[in-house]
Amino acid sequence: MNAERLMQVILAPVVTEKTTNIADKYRQVTFRVLSDATKIEVKAAVELLFNVKVDSVSIFNRKGKVKRFGRFIGHRRNEKKAYVSLSDGHEINFAEVV
8 A cells, every 4th residue: 555645544533522432441543534545544544653553443434414504505524434443552642642
């Protein structure tokens, strides 16, 4: 895989109350990824960027909600999330990574 492509696969970490609980309980980290990213690409990108060992990756496609803006109808963007399970002894702390 191309290192340049792997640097673009991960868009942002998802840091919410729910994902923080998942990280504490199951050693999983959640990322927003490109819409055409595969599990293999996400695994390689996380291992390259954060120097950790990844056990597995689960991908979740979330459809954007249809919302009304006054009399206009629009919708939020579709989003692809990756839940990354880390091996024993590995962790990613977003407070330290800048």
